[in-house]
Amino acid sequence: xxxxxxxxIGIGGMGSAHAMNVANGLVPRMRLAAVADIRRERLDWARxxxxxxxxxxxxxxxxxxxxxxxxxxxxxxxYFHPEFVIYALEHGVHAITEKPAGVYTKQVREMNEAAxxxxxxxxxxxxxxxxxxxxxxxxxxxxxxLGAMKRVNWIITDWYRTQSYYDAAGWKxxxxxxxxxxxxxxxxxxLDLLQWLCGMPVRVxxxxxxxxxxxxxxxxxxxxxxxxxxxxxxxxxxxxxxxPGTNRLELTFEMGKIVCEDGKLVFxxxxxxxxxxCRTEKNGFAKPDMERLEIETDGQNEQHVGVLKAFTGRIxxxxxxxxxxxxxxxxxxxxxxxYLSSWLGKPVDLPVDEELFLRELNRRRKLSRKxxxxxxxxxxxxxx
Amino acid sequence: xxxxxxxxIGIGGMGSAHAMNVANGLVPRMRLAAVADIRRERLDWARxxxxxxxxxxxxxxxxxxxxxxxxxxxxxxxYFHPEFVIYALEHGVHAITEKPAGVYTKQVREMNEAAxxxxxxxxxxxxxxxxxxxxxxxxxxxxxxLGAMKRVNWIITDWYRTQSYYDAAGWKxxxxxxxxxxxxxxxxxxLDLLQWLCGMPVRVxxxxxxxxxxxxxxxxxxxxxxxxxxxxxxxxxxxxxxxPGTNRLELTFEMGKIVCEDGKLVFxxxxxxxxxxCRTEKNGFAKPDMERLEIETDGQNEQHVGVLKAFTGRIxxxxxxxxxxxxxxxxxxxxxxxYLSSWLGKPVDLPVDEELFLRELNRRRKLSRKxxxxxxxxxxxxxx
Numbered sequence: 001x002x003x004x005x006x007x008x009i010g011i012g013g014m015g016s017a018h019a020m021n022v023a024n025g026l027v028p029r030m031r032l033a034a035v036a037d038i039r040r041e042r043l044d045w046a047r048x049x050x051x052x053x054x055x056x057x058x059x060x061x062x063x064x065x066x067x068x069x070x071x072x073x074x075x076x077x078x079y080f081h082p083e084f085v086i087y088a089l090e091h092g093v094h095a096i097t098e099k100p101a102g103v104y105t106k107q108v109r110e111m112n113e114a115a116x117x118x119x120x121x122x123x124x125x126x127x128x129x130x131x132x133x134x135x136x137x138x139x140x141x142x143x144x145x146l147g148a149m150k151r152v153n154w155i156i157t158d159w160y161r162t163q164s165y166y167d168a169a170g171w172k173x174x175x176x177x178x179x180x181x182x183x184x185x186x187x188x189x190x191l192d193l194l195q196w197l198c199g200m201p202v203r204v205x206x207x208x209x210x211x212x213x214x215x216x217x218x219x220x221x222x223x224x225x226x227x228x229x230x231x232x233x234x235x236x237x238x239x240x241x242x243x244p245g246t247n248r249l250e251l252t253f254e255m256g257k258i259v260c261e262d263g264k265l266v267f268x269x270x271x272x273x274x275x276x277x278c279r280t281e282k283n284g285f286a287k288p289d290m291e292r293l294e295i296e297t298d299g300q301n302e303q304h305v306g307v308l309k310a311f312t313g314r315i316x317x318x319x320x321x322x323x324x325x326x327x328x329x330x331x332x333x334x335x336x337x338x339y340l341s342s343w344l345g346k347p348v349d350l351p352v353d354e355e356l357f358l359r360e361l362n363r364r365r366k367l368s369r370k371x372x373x374x375x376x377x378x379x380x381x382x383x384x
Numbered sequence: 385x386x387x388x389x390x391x392x393i394g395i396g397g398m399g400s401a402h403a404m405n406v407a408n409g410l411v412p413r414m415r416l417a418a419v420a421d422i423r424r425e426r427l428d429w430a431r432x433x434x435x436x437x438x439x440x441x442x443x444x445x446x447x448x449x450x451x452x453x454x455x456x457x458x459x460x461x462x463y464f465h466p467e468f469v470i471y472a473l474e475h476g477v478h479a480i481t482e483k484p485a486g487v488y489t490k491q492v493r494e495m496n497e498a499a500x501x502x503x504x505x506x507x508x509x510x511x512x513x514x515x516x517x518x519x520x521x522x523x524x525x526x527x528x529x530l531g532a533m534k535r536v537n538w539i540i541t542d543w544y545r546t547q548s549y550y551d552a553a554g555w556k557x558x559x560x561x562x563x564x565x566x567x568x569x570x571x572x573x574x575l576d577l578l579q580w581l582c583g584m585p586v587r588v589x590x591x592x593x594x595x596x597x598x599x600x601x602x603x604x605x606x607x608x609x610x611x612x613x614x615x616x617x618x619x620x621x622x623x624x625x626x627x628p629g630t631n632r633l634e635l636t637f638e639m640g641k642i643v644c645e646d647g648k649l650v651f652x653x654x655x656x657x658x659x660x661x662c663r664t665e666k667n668g669f670a671k672p673d674m675e676r677l678e679i680e681t682d683g684q685n686e687q688h689v690g691v692l693k694a695f696t697g698r699i700x701x702x703x704x705x706x707x708x709x710x711x712x713x714x715x716x717x718x719x720x721x722x723y724l725s726s727w728l729g730k731p732v733d734l735p736v737d738e739e740l741f742l743r744e745l746n747r748r749r750k751l752s753r754k755x756x757x758x759x760x761x762x763x764x765x766x767x768x
Contacts, residue, residue, distance in 0.1 A: 153539055153621060155634065162661065165668025205589070207609055207617065213662065223609050223617055225591055233591065233607055235619055237537060242636050243658045243672050250539065252626050274627045277546065278597065284549025284762045288627050346730070378668045 004094075004312050005033035007069035009060035009084055011042050012169070013377050014098055015075030016049075018304060023050050027308040029316060036063040042377070064088050071095065071121070071315060073308075077171045078103050078179055082111035085325070089118040096123040096311050099188035101328030103179030104361055105336050106354040112326040122325030123311045128189040129196065129322050130306040132297035133265050137251075137258065138197050140267075140295070147254030147273055152198050152226075152234035158245030159186040159238065166216045170373030173216035175364035177371070181218030182240050183208065183335040192323070192331035194236065198251070200330060201226035201234065205347040206338035213241025217368060224338045236338075256290060265295040388478075388696050389417035391453035393444035393468055395426050396553070396761050398482055399459030400433075402688060407434050411692040413700060420447040426761070448472050455479065455505070455699060457692075461555045462487050462563055466495035469709070473502040480507040480695050483572035485712030487563030488745055489720050490738040496710040506709030507695045512573040513580065513706050514690040516681035517649050521635075521642065522581050524651075524679070531638030531657055536582050536610075536618035542629030543570040543622065550600045554757030557600035559748035561755070565602030566624050567592065567719040576707070576715035578620065582635070584714060585610035585618065589731040590722035597625025601752060608722045620722075640674060649679040 006022055008015050015035070022032040035046050036057035043056045057063040060080075064072060064087055071094035074084045082102040088095040101124060102108040115122040128134060140146060159182055171177030178185065206224035213220050220241055226234040239245070249260040256270045270277075271289040281288075302309065306322060313319040333351060340357050341348045390406055392399050399419070406416040419430050420441035427440045441447040444464075448456060448471055455478035458468045466486045472479040485508060486492040499506040512518060524530060543566060555561030562569065590608035597604050604625055610618040623629070633644040640654045654661075655673040665672075686693065690706060697703040717735060724741050725732045 151541070151621075151623070151626060155537055157535070157636070160671050162665040162668055162670060163663055164666050168668055205591070207589070207611075209617070212615070221617070223619060225607050225609065227591075231596070233593070233605070235607060235621060237535075237619060239535070241658075241662070242535060242641070243654060243661070244641055244652045244674055246634060246641070250630060252541070257626070257628055257630070268628045270627060274625075277627070278625070279547055281546040282548050284546055284552055284760075286546060287544050290628055376668075 002029065002316075004030045004315050005068060005070045006030050007034040007036065007063045007072045008032070009036045009063060009072055009074050010076035010080075010098075011035050011037045011046060012075065015073070016042070016045065016377065018073055018075060018308070019046070019050060021305055022308065023054070026305045027312060030308060030312045033068045034063050034066065036060045060084050061087055064091050064093050069093060071311070073125075074098060077177060078184065082107045085111050085122065086114040089114050089120045089122060092120060094121040094311075094315050095325065096125060096307070097325060097328070098125045099192070099328065099331070100184055100335070101325070101332050103184065104354070104358050105329055105333050105352070106358050108329045108332055109354070112329060115326055121311065121314050121321070123307070123314070123321045124323050124325045124328040125304065125307055126189065126192050126323035126328070127303045127307045128193055130300070130302045132299055132301050133260055133263060134193050134197065136265060136295060136297040137260060140258070141197060145255065146258075147275075148230050149198055149228065149232045149251060149253050151232055151250075151252040152194070153250045154190060154194065154235070155237045155246045155248045156187065156190045157237060157239045157242040158247045159240045160243045160245055161214070161240040163214050165378070166214050168374055168376035168378065170371045172371075173214070173218050174368045174371060175217055175361070176368035178218065179361065180335065180339065181210070181216065181220050182238050183219055183222055183338055186240060187238050187335065188331050190236070190238070191334040192328070194234075195330045195334060198232070198234070199228060200333070200350060201337075202229050203227040203347050203349050204334070204337045204341050206341040208339060208342035213239065217364075219339075222338065222342075224341075258295075265297065267293045267295050269293055386413065386700075388414045388699050389452060389454045390414055391418040391420065391447045391456045392416070393420045393447060393456055393458050394460035394464075394482075395419050395421045395430060396459065399457070400426075400429065400761065402457055402459060402692070403430070403434060405689055406692065407438070410689045411696060414692060414696045417452045418447050418450065420444045444468050445471055448475050448477050453477060455695070457509075458482060461561060462568065466491045469495050469506065470498040473498050473504045473506060476504060478505040478695075478699050479709070480509060480691070481709065481712070482509045483576070483712065483715070484568055484719070485709070485716050487568065488738070488742050489713055489717050489736070490742055492713045492716055493738070496713060499710055505695065505698045505705070507691070507698070507705045508707050508709045508712040509688065509691055510573065510576050510707035510712070511687045511691045512577055514684070514686045516684050517644055517647060518577050518581065520649060520679060520681040521644060524642070525581055529639065530642075531659075532614050533582055533612065533616045533635060533637050535616055535634075535636040536578070537634045538574060538578065538619070539621045539630045539632045540571065540574045541621060541623045541626040542631045543624045544627045544629055545598070545624040547598050549762065550598050552758055552760035552762065554755045556755075557598070557602050558752045558755060559601055559745070560752035562602065563745065563749075564719065564723065565594070565600065565604050566622050567603055567606055567722055570624060571622050571719065572715050574620070574622070575718045576712070578618075579714045579718060582616070582618070583612060584734060585612050585718070585721075587611040587731050587733050588718070588721045588725050590725045592723060592726035597623065601748075603723075606722065606726075608725075642679075649681065651677045651679050653677055
């Protein structure tokens with residue numbers, strides 16, 4: 001096989017952006033073979049905007065069954081990610097899903113089990129893992145040079161959305177249609193990076209505010225406190241209601257502090273381990289000597305195209321993915337835990353009780369209101 | 385009366401620094417008349433280092449009774465602040481207390497009631513209120529130009545202390561001797577500024593970690609989540625265990641965001657109110673236009689000396705204090721609420737149940753261990 005024939009299921013905002021990238025040849029050895037959407041107007045868009053050889057299906061399963069695609073990219077509303085991935089893998093088709101992996105971990109666990117049974121490639125669009133800053137940070141943490149982590153504080157409030165964003169599609173920002181708000185839709189990248197960098201917390205206490213800044217059902221303002229296995233604590237603050245927002249990740253380790261903001265990685269490196277200094281220094285007010293370093297990275301940041309290149313490489317050459325599809329469950333487990341903590345009004349330990357989470361989610365789905373679908377698709381360029 | 389004759393009760397780290405400031409003439413129209421300490425070695429220090437006319441007492445009440453002082457500054461361990469203030473006011477002597485106002489609000493409420501009955505001046509050493517940055521910020525908030533507050537996030541982790549700091553004095557970092565840790569000893573300034581700038585929260589959920597980074601009884605690592613009356617939320621993170629630490633205060637309002645860090649006040653000012661923009665803008669991903677301003681201040685930052693000048697001015701001329709003594713209860717109420725929330729493992733509403741807090745505190749005092757008093761006094765210059 002010299003090329004991967006890609007089908008895209010769901011060509012709303014993200015799916016159509018992926019379609020254009022592949023159609024425009026940005027991913028070598030990957031060709032856009034087909035798209036699928038249940039909405040007639042999106043298929044009209046596809047016939048008008050995509051190359052004439054690209055087939056259009058009104059059903060994702062029909063696309064998978066067609067034999068025209070070696071691989072599919074799933075960009076439907078979140079609830080449908082696992083079922084299309086499972087269907088593809090079980091029909092011999094490689095699959096990559098948009099984030100989040102799904103809405104609840106029970107469903108995603110079933111997807112991961114299907115992936116284990118399959119010999120097909122399974123990936124997830126965690127494109128922020130291609131970011132040079134986060135890659136460099138992870139490399140530094142894993143090298144051991146920083147010592148143990150003591151604290152993490154991520155203020156990620158630059159997900160600003162207007163009311164019209166939520167009004168554009170019927171499924172958006174409802175418990176039954178989308179399954180969550182800023183935590184589930186905007187934050188999967190940060191929640192994945194958080195666990196990719198720091199490991200999974202063992203306990204969270206979150207405060208999720210629903211409909212705080214918008215006329216919606218779900219959360220648009222969240223503050224979460226976390227505890228990690230080694231004793232480190234963390235705070236994660238997010239919203240779609242702050243303008244301008246902030247994206248500032250601060251990590252404190254035994255060997256100093258790293259702040260990741262505005263694309264820069266600033267490391268205040270101690271000359272001695274703080275734990276050792278604390279025990280041995282005779283002056284009560286003394287502080288360990290440090291030097292401030294701006295850390296250089298390789299500057300590479302391929303985002304979605306990088307993820308699709310790696311997906312193609314794995315299929316054709318067996319080279320590494322940006323993110324194994326089965327890893328998507330971690331970030332989702334974090335958001336599930338945050339929701340459950342807020343719903344129950346108390347801290348929850350991870351892994352969370354999946355059945356309890358699903359019962360609580362389904363209670364909210366039952367009360368979910370139906371919204372008019374205006375069928376508006378915004379250009380998402382530069383928004384993720 | 386042409387000058388204020390000051391007595392200082394408690395001449396450990398802070399008290400001796402105040403004594404030197406006044407003895408060196410940094411506070412016009414205030415003269416150091418007497419000091420008191422129960423520790424012989426501190427009285428030896430006073431006789432050696434202070435002008436020969438300064439009397440030295442081994443008992444604070446004797447100093448107040450002596451008639452040598454028009455006013456006293458209380459710089460004893462925290463538990464004794466209210467009782468010396470009450471004794472002074474009831475004996476016709478003006479009083480200024482070091483922060484915190486006390487250890488528990490019930491005790492401080494009694495002090496405030498004594499102040500109401502007295503015609504003497506009562507002040508508190510909230511010297512950070514003299515800082516030009518915080519004064520300017522408060523002026524902006526109170527002018528109404530920023531609109532309603534939406535979020536506050538204060539990472540104030542630059543209170544680094546080594547183990548030797550805690551080992552220096554017997555009363556330090558014990559429930560019975562000091563009554564609290566980083567929240568009570570290091571953070572009264574920030575907790576006061578928080579309520580001075582943002583108003584009091586109506587609810588807090590805190591996670592106070594005791595003996596996390598040091599061999600002590602009390603808290604040295606705290607994360608607190610807050611909810612304010614208008615719906616704003618906040619996070620307050622503090623520790624004496626991070627090196628280097630951070631002091632970054634970020635406030636989001638309807639009209640933009642202000643970040644206060646490194647002595648700078650950066651205001652991202654929106655051209656339109658975000659709430660209005662959210663409702664009316666048609667593009668789901670659009671953001672309100674803004675401009676970044678570095679806010680100028682008057683550059684004045686007199687700290688302790690400024691507080692003592694204002695105290696002198698109030699006594700002699702009736703001019704304003706930096707902080708009325710009775711306002712000290714607010715920051716203390718915040719730390720009491722944080723402790724109680726953490727002890728009970730649940731959110732607490734403010735004002736907190738004072739009797740419940742005191743019962744919980746006294747349970748901890750009973751179990752408090754006795755520590756050796758090494759009698760070490762560090763130079764505190766530049767540490768507050």
